[in-house]
Amino acid sequence: MISAEEERPRAPLAGASRRWVRLVPWAVAFVLCVALMPTTIVVLTADYGLNGGVAAGLAVAQAAPLLFAVVRPLHAWYVVFVADVAGALVLLTVDFPERLLWPFPPMELVGYVGLCLALGLRERRRTLLLVWLATAGANVALGFFAPHGSGAMELLFTILGGVALLLGGVLRERSEVQRRLAEQETISEAERGRRTLLEERARIARELHDVVAHHMSVITVQADTAEYRLDRVPPDVREEFTSIAATARESLGEMRRLLGVLRNEEARGELVPQPGLAQIGQLVEATARAGGPVEFTPCDADVPEAVGLSAYRIVQEALANVVRHAPGARTQVSLSVPEPGPQEDARLTVLIVNGPPPEPPAAPLEASGTGHGLVGMRERVRIIGGTLDTGPLPDGGFRVAARLPLTKEI
Structure with missing residues (x-):
């Protein structure tokens, strides 16, 4: 009927930053278990006249699984649901006053409502709908065997269970929406940071181009025009100036290609042969x-x-x-x-x-190396x-x- 292996959504308090907040569901489950177990035994024996051993067994089966409802609510529901239906059938074997609620006494209603709330906080809509249909079906079927006639009070099991399932589902989906909004804000913040980084890279590229390109261009021009500005330049010196100008132009071209990549991270530079x-x-x-x-x-x-x-x-x-x-x-x-x-x-x-x-340099060409x-x-x-x-x-x-x-x- 219901797949226990279905992936469950995240509980609203599971990701809380404070430890005491994450422990709240466990505290509630512990209080319900400790309060309902002895109460169930007393009510079933004193008011309904059920045998003490049978009452104790039903109390354990109906209350103890609430401790595991925090992490495995669907598994706990299987046990509690079967125990509640079995308890209703067992009560048909004893003669109890008409004023007492049947098929589900008040303490069973309290435990089942808490369990439905845990289901709503952890399970998907399809699972919650199947749980409610099973609850309503069992309630209606047991109504045909009512020892004192059926009435509106006997539908509390279905009504309160449905309300708890709906409330838990709404709280879970609201928490899920808030979590997704927070994730989207984180992504948007990362995108803003990335955009700021790209803008800073573009600014650095412009500054590098303005400063370095200017000086490299000056070096190129001075080297190219040296033989015309200076008198009687020896051939070897002229060749040296020509080499300096060629190296400067090549460096300027490489710098411009690198700056093109720096301006746009999607760019791959110019398609030039690699050395x-x-x-x-x-x-x-x-x-x-x-x-x-x-x-x-x-x-x-x-x-x-x-x-x-x-x-x-x-x-x-x-x-x-x-x-x-x-x-x-x-x-x-x-x-x-x-x-x-x-x-x-x-x-x-x-x-x-x-x-x-040949001779130790008086001073290094670079004051400090980067390594x-x-x-x-x-x-x-x-x-x-x-x-x-x-x-x-x-x-x-x-x-x-x-x-x-x-x-x-x-």
Whole structure:
């Protein structure tokens, strides 16, 4: 008739923040059980003339399940409903005064109304309707066996039970609506926070563009026009200015693409080719022009795009660290794909080794480092399943060695 496995809604007081509020249903159930059990025994024996043992059994079956109605009201209802109907049938075997209520004495009405209220607070509408129909059906069926004739008072079981079911259902649905409104307000607050974050990102992007783009543009213009503004510029100096202008323009383009992503988190930037092994030679040339001798051993192996990009960024960061911390130091950059062993996969080896600077710099190019460079290298290598080994050398230099897998699953 009624599925006990049906998913029950959440009780209104189950999510209360205060512990004493969550304990209120348990306290009510305990008071009802303690008060109704002895009362039922006394009334059934003294007023109705029922045998003491039978009265005690009915009292336990009708009152004890109320303790579990807080968490399992439907299971408790099964027991109490059967016990109440059985009690009505047992009372037909004794001769009791006509003034006494039948088929359900007052103490049974009180317990059943409390149980119906618990059902209304925990069960769905369909379950509540079936419970009320079962209550009304049993009440009407027992009315045909009334020892003193049927009357309106005998329908109290159905009426009060229906009112309690309706009241509990209304309270539960009201609590559910309030909970959903609170969840919606939380979601709306999160959306407002997200919108504020996007607005702040857009503002930062505008400020970065206004400040950085201006200075980068000035550097580009000054480098491009240096040979026209200065007299007798040597060829090597002219080439240096040209390299500075090209680097500034490239940096400005990358910055604008990144700022485009920063303005709009849905954007993926411009669809431009990502740098790879072929572009590492340009990094080496730029570092050599900056005054540091660099030996480069290229590799023309066909590697996955993710591996090529990671190798490029690792070499880029390593050479930048050389320029920052060891200007003028001799540096070796090597790319190779060693022959794998019998149990090994092919890997690209990226090796950047620099010696100590010819002269200790009077002051570092950067007053303080963030330490993000090596962290970024390790993260890139970890994502594609490679290994990274970094550390200082005995002669004062530094070594960066990465091994990147060439599997196609990357």
